[in-house]
Amino acid sequence: MTNLKWWQKAVFYQIYPRSFADGNGDGIGDFPGIIERLDYLADLGIDALWLSPHFPSPQFDVGYDISDYEDVDPIYGTLDDFKRFLDGAHQRGIRVILDLVLNHTSHLHQWFIESRSSRDHPRRDWYIWREGNALRGGPPNNWVSPFGGSAWEYDSITDQYYYHFFLREQPDLNWRNPEVKNAMWDAVRFWLELGVDGYRLDAIGTIFENPELPDQRSNVTEGEMRQLFKRGFPDRPDKKLIELWESIYKEQVERDGVHELMQELRRVVDEYPDRVLVGENHDIKYYGDGTNELHLAFNFPLMRTDRLTPDWILANQTERLASLPPGAWPCNTLNNHDSSRVYNRYGNSQHDDAIARTSLALMLTLRGTPFLYNGEEIGMSDYYLDQIELFRDPPAVWYYEARLADGISPAEALEIAGSYSRDCCRTPMQWSQAANAGFSPEGVQTWLPVNPNYAQGVNVADQQTDPDSMLNFYKRLLQVRKQSPALFEGDYQPLAETSNAYFAFLRRSPEQTCLVILNLSDQPHTLGFDFESQELRPLFSSHASHAETISTKVIEIAPYEIFIGELIS
Secondary structure, X not given: OOOOOHHHHOOEEEEOHHHHOOXXXXXXXXXXXXXXXXXXXXXXXXXXXXXXXXXOOOOOOOOOOOOOOOOOOOOOOOHHHHHHHHHHHHHOOOEEEEEEEOOEOOOOOHHHHHHOOOOOOOOHHHEOEEOOEOOOOEOOOOOXXXXXXXXXXXXXXXXXXXXOOOOOOOOEEOOOOHHHHHHHHHHHHHHHHHOOOEEEEEOHHHOOOOOOOOOOOOOOOHHHHHHHOOOOOOOOOOHHHHHHHHHHOOOOOOOOOHHHHHHXXXXXXXXXXXXXXXXXXXXXXXXXXXXXXXXXXXXXXXXXXXXXXXXXHHHHHHXXXXXXXXXXXXXXXXXXXXXOOHHHHHOOOOOHHHHHHHHHHHHHHOOOEEEEEOOHHHOOOOOOXXXXXXXXXXXXXXXXXXXHHOOOOHHHXXXXXXXXXXXXXXXXXXXXXXXXXXXXXXXXXXOOOOOHHHHHOOOHHHHHOOOOOHHHHHHHHHHHHHOOHHHHHOEEEEEOOOOOOEEEEEEEOOOOEEEEEEEOOOOOEEEOOOOOOOEEEEEEXXXXXXXXXXXXXXXXXXXXXXXXXXXXX
């Protein structure tokens, strides 16, 4: 077997801490709750966890506004609780990576409090401060934030503006200041010393901006932006919207210096054996030469469709795998805390359950490291909030208020904001049919409402005892991947490249060759393949049992069937 790193073989599972398990009954997930569910995670069969931010934060952006990089927010527990969680995960063979927010801090971080206190403070240059535009009588330029409004905030204390790509409560760090780098690398080392296994790097493309601060020249007004982006952030399939987004933020993202910074971070992390860096960015450039920047970069282009079709997947894999530098490793996902759940994103209202299962099979059989999102294993779906008071996602609240200012009705503004909001995919994990889906005790108001479909079987307890449930499907397929070297280390060879109904490919390792067939249609197919080996041993089927061995010349595939077979040499 090839000597792969642990992160090349692993299946990652993202935990959104506020929504995973409430251990103290206050309506918010926490480390005591996660600790209680570690056996569940081990039984599920995942190998590693990505933990969304758990650091102290005033929670303006649900934890992505960090006020201390070296501690735990009291709502989640204590640093000792984190250590117990980390030890418990490691004892079960589960690795843990943390979410590292490099672009900005909270406006309540001590660094920023000191920076804004005086123009002469030693930490003034830790953030990006500028004079206003004297001619226009406002911010230094016309840059905008994707979270709403200007990317500049006036501060009366020192009569200057500070820059924030995201919320005004999230001032951008000045990474051109060596003191900032040293302080952040100390924070990186703090958690690595505790034993964490690496980091997922948040919003790395926004770390640097054009220091000349030229105006952006897209000529799109903020009102027009609201109309254009009313479906959410640009991770949807509309190419024109993506291009427009890139033109608006040309001066604010993917600027010079970011790759040198990632190389420096890689050197820091490489001080600790066997750690991993995963970038929230799809650009292949973040792999560097394959050895000197990030270990993994998400294949986000695979997500950017409303329907997973054979031609879409084939084109994505052909381009993605061919563009990787030598030695680089692919990384695939279909959703996370910022995007709709699989049921809603790719479903067709008739075969949502089957499509969700083929989506998982795609993640677990493609070449590369898969990332899954908590709750997908029981088929959780988006839950659209019907009261603005329940919203917790800042850009969605801004969008609602801005649309009201545009003159549309509150009902219409709420509907649009609901579809725009990321709250819909962040609702509490559904553990049972008990009150609050077993996430919190009866009578406790959870931080976001629980999706009521927990009472219709979309919960862990009901599915544990149902052999045909989504949960047990996940367990079986994860086990097949773990036991099949070809599925986690093998190369990839597409087959039947003109089919518009099913996606078929080979995964080949020195020990094993597997045929994978994903029927992405509601029609059956009789397939035949001309291999040197003419017999298959079925390893997995989502439908009726196949014989112990079958001919590669005649393979009966049911609608939406997932079939994995091992070629018999």
